[in-house]
Amino acid sequence: MSSTPALFRLAAACAAAALLAGCAVVSVASTAVGFAATAASLAVDATVGTAKAVGSVVMPSKAEDKQ
Numbered sequence: 001m002s003s004t005p006a007l008f009r010l011a012a013a014c015a016a017a018a019l020l021a022g023c024a025v026v027s028v029a030s031t032a033v034g035f036a037a038t039a040a041s042l043a044v045d046a047t048v049g050t051a052k053a054v055g056s057v058v059m060p061s062k063a064e065d066k067q
Helices: 003-058
Strands: none
Touching: none
8 A cells, every 4th residue: 555655656756757858848949949030030130231231322312312
């Protein structure tokens, strides 16, 4: 009879370890997705900034045309 609580504790510990390992995988995956999204956002910002800079050199604004 005394082995039943011990087996239950062992099973609960194994289940908790499996769940925690799954959580770690999800956490690492979500961190990687966050880094990828940040890198993509920075790349888009750099592209837009470059396009604005090149566009302002190639095509002056209308305010400059009136002077």
